Amino acid sequence: MIKKNKSSLFTKIFIVTFLLTSLCCMITYGVISWLIPKTYSTTLDASLDSAVNSLLTEVENLTPMESGKLIDEFVINQNGVLIQLFDSSNREIELPSQNSTTFPAFVTGGVAIESDDSAAYRATHSYIFTFADSDDVYTLTVAGSAQEVNLLKDTLGSIFIILLFVILLVAVLASIVYSHYVTRPVLRISRVSKRMAELDFSWRCEENRTDELGTLAHSLNEMSQKLSASITDLKCANEKLQADIERERALEQAQLDFFSAVSHELKTPITVIKGQTEGMILNVGDYQDRNKYLVRSLEIINTMENMVQEILTVSRMKSSKVGLKKETIQFSDILKQEYALFEDLIIQKDIDWNENISSDLSVIGDKALIQKVINNLISNAISYSPEGSTIYLTAFAEDGAVQFLLENTGVHIPDSEIPKLFDAFYRVEHSRNKKTGGSGLGLYIVKTILEQHQAEYSIINTERGVLFTIQF
Numbered sequence: 001m002i003k004k005n006k007s008s009l010f011t012k013i014f015i016v017t018f019l020l021t022s023l024c025c026m027i028t029y030g031v032i033s034w035l036i037p038k039t040y041s042t043t044l045d046a047s048l049d050s051a052v053n054s055l056l057t058e059v060e061n062l063t064p065m066e067s068g069k070l071i072d073e074f075v076i077n078q079n080g081v082l083i084q085l086f087d088s089s090n091r092e093i094e095l096p097s098q099n100s101t102t103f104p105a106f107v108t109g110g111v112a113i114e115s116d117d118s119a120a121y122r123a124t125h126s127y128i129f130t131f132a133d134s135d136d137v138y139t140l141t142v143a144g145s146a147q148e149v150n151l152l153k154d155t156l157g158s159i160f161i162i163l164l165f166v167i168l169l170v171a172v173l174a175s176i177v178y179s180h181y182v183t184r185p186v187l188r189i190s191r192v193s194k195r196m197a198e199l200d201f202s203w204r205c206e207e208n209r210t211d212e213l214g215t216l217a218h219s220l221n222e223m224s225q226k227l228s229a230s231i232t233d234l235k236c237a238n239e240k241l242q243a244d245i246e247r248e249r250a251l252e253q254a255q256l257d258f259f260s261a262v263s264h265e266l267k268t269p270i271t272v273i274k275g276q277t278e279g280m281i282l283n284v285g286d287y288q289d290r291n292k293y294l295v296r297s298l299e300i301i302n303t304m305e306n307m308v309q310e311i312l313t314v315s316r317m318k319s320s321k322v323g324l325k326k327e328t329i330q331f332s333d334i335l336k337q338e339y340a341l342f343e344d345l346i347i348q349k350d351i352d353w354n355e356n357i358s359s360d361l362s363v364i365g366d367k368a369l370i371q372k373v374i375n376n377l378i379s380n381a382i383s384y385s386p387e388g389s390t391i392y393l394t395a396f397a398e399d400g401a402v403q404f405l406l407e408n409t410g411v412h413i414p415d416s417e418i419p420k421l422f423d424a425f426y427r428v429e430h431s432r433n434k435k436t437g438g439s440g441l442g443l444y445i446v447k448t449i450l451e452q453h454q455a456e457y458s459i460i461n462t463e464r465g466v467l468f469t470i471q472f
Helices: 002-006 009-059 068-077 146-157 161-196 214-283 291-320 331-341 343-348 367-384 442-452
Strands: 083-088 121-129 139-146 328-329 353-359 362-365 390-398 401-409 456-461 465-471
Touching: 009 068, 009 121, 009 139, 009 146, 009 161, 121 343, 146 161, 161 214, 214 291, 328 331, 328 367, 331 343, 331 353, 331 362, 331 367, 331 390, 331 401, 362 367, 367 401, 367 442, 367 465, 442 456
Parallel strands: 353 390
Antiparallel strands: 083 139, 121 139, 328 362, 390 401, 401 465, 456 465
């Protein structure tokens, strides 16, 4: 609690304000207690001096016996004032009075004063004058009563406790109000700065002040907006960078997988050719029949050549330096030409070929690559269809798009295998026999070309077989 209070701005300002307010009030009270009695005493002395001068002005025009009435009235009006009269020999004389019968009458019992306490009178003033019927000089000594001044001092002293309580109460209230007024905007800005440090910008400082705190609040608002915008931009840039990094990693991994698959695909035929060649050179066993194994080696070399050509095709399509040569292609003509390319194989496998191609179908794309797609799809359909099966080729226009459907019957693909068909070197035929399954690059090339043309494609099982669809 103590540490918290020490670190509290409100507490610090309250204590300082309370001490300063109390000190100012106490100094003010001390000055008043010291100054008022002195001022009041001076005022009384000035009033008494004026009254004495007025009295002497009149007395100097009268004889001692005639001045008795004026002196009696002065004594009555100036209650508590010590008045003494002295002759030129400094002997005290009784003051003339209406009851006096002789003048001068000397005081024989000592100095007559109204109080034995000398502190009961203020400073004494002496006045020299003469009566009208005589040239004798007399001295009138007047000392004002200090009772009123002492009473004022006593009064100020008696109210000290009450006044002290009032001073403390006023100091506390003033300190609370002032501390709250000063610290409220500062504490508000402090809370805002903490939220800003936590990167929370869902706030806004009040700007209804015109002083430095208002300027600070306005600056914080502007800073918050700029920081929020900058952080948002950084997040977007970071997300984009992260996506680019992930894409690069995926591309790098795909390249590694591709080269690994290429190495694996080429390793087996190269090993076979190497073994056959060494056997023929050494003239060992069955390898003495060179013509037989030369034919087999040529078949393997042709297969490797086809695979290399397909790999080069993939490489060219993946290269950022090679762009698509897009043009308007007569899609209907391309489809009708494909049957002639595979006619012998269709007749050999006794496949029932059915085509329904709308006339004047056209698409925009690279003609050579589109031909490659159609060629690969028809080649796969024929290769994987059993003898005596049926192939349906359909093409038509719908809603401004060209639809291509190729369905081969008598065969189905396991549903778990369908998503993997478009991977490089993937074959449903796990024996990897080149006679029953191709290189595994056909559908990968098809996918790559169609994605470059932003065409939608899919492959699904139907009741009759397998259906491949393309929408240009």
